[in-house]
Structures are given as structure tokens and as C-alpha cells.
Amino acid sequence: MLRRFVCFVLGKNGVTHNMLDDIHNHWKRAEAVRIKCLGVPTLDMDNVCFHLEEKSGGKIIYRHINILILYRGRNYDPQNRPVIPLMLWKPYAPIYPKLVKNVADGLTFEETKEMRNRGLHSPALMKLTRNGVYVNVVARVREAFETEEVIRLDCTHVGMSDCKRIGVKLRDLAPCVPILFKDEQIILWRGKRDQERNSDISDANAKSSGA
Known part of the structure; x- marks a missing residue:
């Protein structure tokens, strides 16, 4: 069919x-x-x-x-049919804010450096291929963050441009914090989720006890 x-x-x-x-x-x-x-x-x-x-x-x-x-x-x-203007030239790429900060939000410089080193030396969660099919990547990343604080995606031969596009998508969809792009490797940090969750629970307990 x-x-x-x-x-x-x-x-x-x-x-x-x-x-x-x-x-x-x-x-x-x-x-x-x-x-x-x-x-x-x-x-x-x-x-x-x-x-x-x-x-x-x-x-x-x-x-x-x-x-x-x-x-x-x-x-x-x-x-x-709608009139669709053809793109006869490739427009200039937009200028985006810097994707990876020198110091990740919620971490010190030393903690960020240690997290990057840990990610680089950890086994790759997945190996992505150039122009591959990534439909299960978000689910795999979310599942990994249940037990891991930092993960690595092996994107050898994918190209640095696509690596950054993947990082932006995962940042919004997982969600997570890209902390390093190096040698076509993507290092992702899950962020301060546990601390935020614990603080929310503490605030809720404080309100209930005050009531």
C-alpha cells in the first residue's frame, strides 16, 4: 500500500x-x-x-x-491551493543564545567541570547515526535520568551542527541541561530536579503544619 x-x-x-x-x-x-x-x-x-x-x-x-x-x-x-513562495536561496542561520554556559545554572564552576568529566568517561547511553531515526531518544533519556545524574550520547559522524540541534531539542523535550559538546559527544545533565522536588515537599509540609 x-x-x-x-x-x-x-x-x-x-x-x-x-x-x-x-x-x-x-x-x-x-x-x-x-x-x-x-x-x-x-x-x-x-x-x-x-x-x-x-x-x-x-x-x-x-x-x-x-x-x-x-x-x-x-x-x-x-x-x-495556497500560494507558497519558493526559497531560491538558503537564508542566513539565525543567531541563537549560547547553548552551553561556562557554569551550568545551579552548579559551581568546579561542579560543572566535574560533571563534564564524569559524563565524558561514562558509557554512552546511545549511539546516534547521521540522518538516523531518533523517535525513541527522548524516552530513553528520560528513563536514564531516573537513575543517572549525567549521561552521554555518542554522535560520532553526526556532525557538530546536528549535535547542537539534538541538544536543543532534548533540552526542551526531556527536559535537561546540555553541559558539553565535544568531539561529537553530547553530555546532558538532568538538572536540580531532586532538590526542587524536595524543597516543594518541604514547603507543602510547612504550610500544612502551619494550618
Whole structure:
């Protein structure tokens, strides 16, 4: 069934103007297209599906791991398709705030240094490949943080640019604190969760005893 649909590859740049234009061009003669997602966007497939549906006006009717089928809808009219400006050049990359601070929030300089060394010398939680499928990475990181304070992801051959993209995604999705990118290794710290949880419990106990 899946093979009869035209296949698009959605890579690290996500849902682009050119890809949306190609989808609408194929919808003129086919009801649906197949989309194979690879690389950084697969860390958050819910987000990929949301943006595909919102920007194309179609509907995801099939989803399995990193494979999607995007349906144009029964009442699709190619004459009234949205006008999508093509990107004929690659825009300059935006300037983001510094991802890794010299001293992580909640730690001293020495504690940050010790945490980085511990992460570099710990066994890798996972080995990620270039343009791989990362759909289970967030769950694995969250699970590891139940018992580990700092973890390492081996991203050899992934490329430093993609390493940082992965770090940004995990920072928001896990959530966690990236504390080092070195030699295509990502070191993640789970943050001060336990202390915050304990302080919340202490505050709640103090309020209940005061009442």
C-alpha cells in the first residue's frame, strides 16, 4: 500500500517551503503522499505532524515510527491551493543564545567541570547515526535520568551542527541541561530536579503544619 505513494524525505531542515510546494504539485494527481522523516525532526514526531497538517492543509492518515502518509482531503481543489513562495536561496542561520554556559545554572564552576568529566568517561547511553531515526531518544533519556545524574550520547559522524540541534531539542523535550559538546559527544545533565522536588515537599509540609 505505502509504495504506491510518491515518497518525500523530510530531513534536518524540517518542513520547508519547497517541500510544501512539491506536496501540492503531487496532490494534483494523487490523493496522498508518503513522507519519510530522518534526522533531528524525528526527536519530536508530534511536532512534525502538527506543522505538516497546519502548513499544507492536509491530514495525517497513517503514522508508523518515522513514516507518514499525508492525505489532501476529499474536497481538495488544486485551483485554490495556497500560494507558497519558493526559497531560491538558503537564508542566513539565525543567531541563537549560547547553548552551553561556562557554569551550568545551579552548579559551581568546579561542579560543572566535574560533571563534564564524569559524563565524558561514562558509557554512552546511545549511539546516534547521521540522518538516523531518533523517535525513541527522548524516552530513553528520560528513563536514564531516573537513575543517572549525567549521561552521554555518542554522535560520532553526526556532525557538530546536528549535535547542537539534538541538544536543543532534548533540552526542551526531556527536559535537561546540555553541559558539553565535544568531539561529537553530547553530555546532558538532568538538572536540580531532586532538590526542587524536595524543597516543594518541604514547603507543602510547612504550610500544612502551619494550618
